[in-house]
Amino acid sequence: MTLTKKDLRRLLSEYKIVVLIFVIAIIWAFFGTLTWDSDTGWSQFLTARNFSNLLRQMAITGMLASGMLFIIVAAEIDLSVGSLAGLLGGIAAVLDVWWGWPLYGTVAAVVVLGVGIGLMVGWIVAYVGIPSFIVTLGGQLAFRGAVLGITAGITIAPASAQLKFIGQGYLPGGIGDAMAVALFVLLAFLAFRSRAGRIKHNLPVSSMSMEIGKLAVIGAVIVGFVLTLNSYQGVPVPVLILLVILGIFTIVGDSTVFGRRIYAVGSNLEATRLSGVDVNMVKMLIWGLMGLMCAFAGLTTTARLAAGTPSAGFGSELDAIASCFIGGASMRGGIGTVIGALVGAVIMASLDNGMSMLGIDTFWQQITKGIILVLAVWLDIVSSGNQR
Amino acid sequence: MSEYLLEMRGITKEFNQVKAIENIDLKVRPGECVGLCGENGAGKSTLMKVLSAVYPYGTWEGSILWEGKELKAHSIVETEAAGIVIIHQELMMVPHLSVAENIFLGDELTNGFGFIDYDLMNAKATQLMNRLKMPDINVALPVLSYGGGKQQLIEIAKALNKNAKLLILDEPTSALTGTETETLLDLIKEFKSHGMACVYISHKLDEVAAIADTVTIIRDGHHIGTQPMAELDTNRIITMMVGREMKNLFPREEHEVGEVVFEAKNISVWDTTNPDRKLVDDVSFQLRAGEILGVAGLVGAGRTELACKLFGYWPGDHEGKIFLDGKEIHVKNPADAVRQGICMVPEDRKRHGIIPLMPVGYNITMSVLGRYAHNQLIDAESELAAIQHEILRMKIKTASPLLPIASLSGGNQQKAVVGKMLLPDPRVLIMDEPTRGVDVGAKYEIYKLIFELAKQGVAILMISSELPEVLGVADRVLVISEGKLTGDFPNVGLSQETVLAAAIGKPETAAA
Numbered sequence A: 001m002t003l004t005k006k007d008l009r010r011l012l013s014e015y016k017i018v019v020l021i022f023v024i025a026i027i028w029a030f031f032g033t034l035t036w037d038s039d040t041g042w043s044q045f046l047t048a049r050n051f052s053n054l055l056r057q058m059a060i061t062g063m064l065a066s067g068m069l070f071i072i073v074a075a076e077i078d079l080s081v082g083s084l085a086g087l088l089g090g091i092a093a094v095l096d097v098w099w100g101w102p103l104y105g106t107v108a109a110v111v112v113l114g115v116g117i118g119l120m121v122g123w124i125v126a127y128v129g130i131p132s133f134i135v136t137l138g139g140q141l142a143f144r145g146a147v148l149g150i151t152a153g154i155t156i157a158p159a160s161a162q163l164k165f166i167g168q169g170y171l172p173g174g175i176g177d178a179m180a181v182a183l184f185v186l187l188a189f190l191a192f193r194s195r196a197g198r199i200k201h202n203l204p205v206s207s208m209s210m211e212i213g214k215l216a217v218i219g220a221v222i223v224g225f226v227l228t229l230n231s232y233q234g235v236p237v238p239v240l241i242l243l244v245i246l247g248i249f250t251i252v253g254d255s256t257v258f259g260r261r262i263y264a265v266g267s268n269l270e271a272t273r274l275s276g277v278d279v280n281m282v283k284m285l286i287w288g289l290m291g292l293m294c295a296f297a298g299l300t301t302t303a304r305l306a307a308g309t310p311s312a313g314f315g316s317e318l319d320a321i322a323s324c325f326i327g328g329a330s331m332r333g334g335i336g337t338v339i340g341a342l343v344g345a346v347i348m349a350s351l352d353n354g355m356s357m358l359g360i361d362t363f364w365q366q367i368t369k370g371i372i373l374v375l376a377v378w379l380d381i382v383s384s385g386n387q388r
Numbered sequence B: 001m002s003e004y005l006l007e008m009r010g011i012t013k014e015f016n017q018v019k020a021i022e023n024i025d026l027k028v029r030p031g032e033c034v035g036l037c038g039e040n041g042a043g044k045s046t047l048m049k050v051l052s053a054v055y056p057y058g059t060w061e062g063s064i065l066w067e068g069k070e071l072k073a074h075s076i077v078e079t080e081a082a083g084i085v086i087i088h089q090e091l092m093m094v095p096h097l098s099v100a101e102n103i104f105l106g107d108e109l110t111n112g113f114g115f116i117d118y119d120l121m122n123a124k125a126t127q128l129m130n131r132l133k134m135p136d137i138n139v140a141l142p143v144l145s146y147g148g149g150k151q152q153l154i155e156i157a158k159a160l161n162k163n164a165k166l167l168i169l170d171e172p173t174s175a176l177t178g179t180e181t182e183t184l185l186d187l188i189k190e191f192k193s194h195g196m197a198c199v200y201i202s203h204k205l206d207e208v209a210a211i212a213d214t215v216t217i218i219r220d221g222h223h224i225g226t227q228p229m230a231e232l233d234t235n236r237i238i239t240m241m242v243g244r245e246m247k248n249l250f251p252r253e254e255h256e257v258g259e260v261v262f263e264a265k266n267i268s269v270w271d272t273t274n275p276d277r278k279l280v281d282d283v284s285f286q287l288r289a290g291e292i293l294g295v296a297g298l299v300g301a302g303r304t305e306l307a308c309k310l311f312g313y314w315p316g317d318h319e320g321k322i323f324l325d326g327k328e329i330h331v332k333n334p335a336d337a338v339r340q341g342i343c344m345v346p347e348d349r350k351r352h353g354i355i356p357l358m359p360v361g362y363n364i365t366m367s368v369l370g371r372y373a374h375n376q377l378i379d380a381e382s383e384l385a386a387i388q389h390e391i392l393r394m395k396i397k398t399a400s401p402l403l404p405i406a407s408l409s410g411g412n413q414q415k416a417v418v419g420k421m422l423l424p425d426p427r428v429l430i431m432d433e434p435t436r437g438v439d440v441g442a443k444y445e446i447y448k449l450i451f452e453l454a455k456q457g458v459a460i461l462m463i464s465s466e467l468p469e470v471l472g473v474a475d476r477v478l479v480i481s482e483g484k485l486t487g488d489f490p491n492v493g494l495s496q497e498t499v500l501a502a503a504i505g506k507p508e509t510a511a512a
Ligand SMILES: Nc1ncnc2c1ncn2[C@@H]1O[C@H](COP(=O)(O)OP(=O)(O)OP(=O)(O)O)[C@@H](O)[C@H]1O
Pocket: B015, B016, B020, B038, B039, B040, B041, B042, B043, B044, B045, B046, B047, B089, B397, B398, B399, B406, B407, B408, B409, B410, B411, B412, B437, B439
């Protein structure tokens, strides 16, 4: 059997994620070679320390991208998340530094506020009927203004040690290992259960060896991931938070009523409404989730910098949106996965990290990221055969 | 020069290694009209998409000879340039552009400076509308201000404007009324006399009988036969399509009509764009358990608007009261309606029925998904079981329940949409043109289902523009003309003439 263009295309569209991981490999190999250090005989980019850094850098974008994904799948957009994360981060700093609130109080207040603001934006979009582009463009300006007002334009520092832990802490090695094992067992269990279900209902399944191969690859990735991080300082707390979000959001998207409805709303809003689904409620809740992600991102930003700054989160909505599209989400709604969006975020973070390490000017960094975004979406279009 | 304008030879087209059509031949002489018949999913639309290069050369096997030369078109632009024009089963218009802009889309008329000449375009479009006997259409208004039937005629006007040598019509009349259909058939005959050939696909076999010179029948992707219409009749076509004889088109079953379940009082509905225009004018009726109430009328009479209002879907102004079991209920939106036991199968499948990117199965369970979930988490197994049950019950033809619904044939999509609205176990079921685009066999199945539901005590409101269908299925017939109720007849010895007279607003019998 020869591999024709058609077969290749089918493979690519079925395993989009494989293509993206391949892209990451190329980027890493590229920076790995360019940052080769002949003194140590090793590349500066491909170290456990830098890997840990890179993941911590992408964690914030990743949180925003996770929430953004559902919004894009529902065929909407949110341009205000950078500002909202900044605002919530600023509020966290005020509560923590100026008012000396305990960590749980700060987190609870910021989360409640984030979800509340998200629901309000969602309510305006869904029930009042103003297009999300407009509402969130307004939000972008208003929230940024609010940050400036609250922080009085100055940096609020230093954050308490507890708050800093959220952004800068690490999990001890043992806990990381245990979680990796638990995760793998869970994934294997789910894979075999869904396979059994498909067989029972006479649906096509991939061969057993394929299934085991897939699990082996996943297992190897998890082991490699945890070992690498443990060989530095352990799994960073924000990365752990992001992984938990990934898990929960994947379940929400794949196997909950709410998730199914998000995809339905994005694919055909009116038909979904006529099926008796309360589509306005679905939209409002999506923004509630987005608000929650903004709260997490804001807290993490403040914790990472150990300070609240007026410019925190500036422009990160664009990174989040770009991550979703790089990860295979469709402009027209109805298509996209959380894992794809996060892989997209890793690609963006790798470019940032690698180019900074090489001392490339920021303007080149921006140009490159822009080009990569367009290229990635082009690749997606070609591979899915949607070319016109 | 061969005697044929078009020869398609041994056409085979696969989707994901499943052959949708296999080794099909189709020949058309200049000025000839070929009827193409077959059940839902037989491959009619697919064959025509191959011909018009919607599926470009190279994505299928076989060969196409056009005016004696091999045609290797890669896009619909090339086939249109050659003179092959297709009107698709699903409407393809830009809703916010005006009627005239849609008609001239792609070859806009310009003045000397390269700007669009709207006066000329509107004048020409108006001329075209007059020829199609639709003088009341304002060509400067956006297409979306007209209903499905009118849009279909505008689409046809657009095609006729392209000087086609071969016109392909894929179920052009599913949204048309009797008179509109006649207009269309007359028009095709006129164009035929000027040498235009056509391929006519329809599940309404009397139309095929009226217009076709030759009929080609396909079944399950295979060529069953090609015969001159003179040697055929509709029964013979049905037998060839279905593979067995069908004696009775309406499987009427006795069912008991019970108490009044649903009542609509003084329903009025106003236009969204022009709030002074009343689309439904003070309509009241009662609906009993187990009763099949047919709603007849011309397309645009306000029946769909009435249905939307009852289902909580009308965006514009409306008034009137709705009672369920004698108690007044308020239906603010479709979710409300479904919760209270009122379901609706919408008229416009593409816009309101299907969720295209989703699998057939997920479409079917959309409205009752909560049933297969514990605390939001979907139990994939019980959902799949329900899906498979529904696919069997509705006889939906699909390779897998997880195939996107958009890849099913039109009729099978319709069956899935009906199935979706049956799952919530409605007490009142509103069906707006439930058999649109559905083949004879499947129509029979849907009628059987309607009778089955009536037996179980479901109250059914069936809106249909096909009079034989209304008369063959309904227990009682409401007639609506220009928004007003002009007839309410028990369906006992009711004649088409009586209903038609009421539909044009000249009731010959006083409303009961
Ligand atoms: N894009 C696609 N992907 C996969 N299968 C397809 C696709 N398009 C059509 N099919 C399959 O090909 C078969 C023929 O479909 P087609 O639309 O040609 O039927 P049809 O004769 O026009 O039916 P109808 O009268 O219902 O419109 C069907 O089984 C359908 O599911």
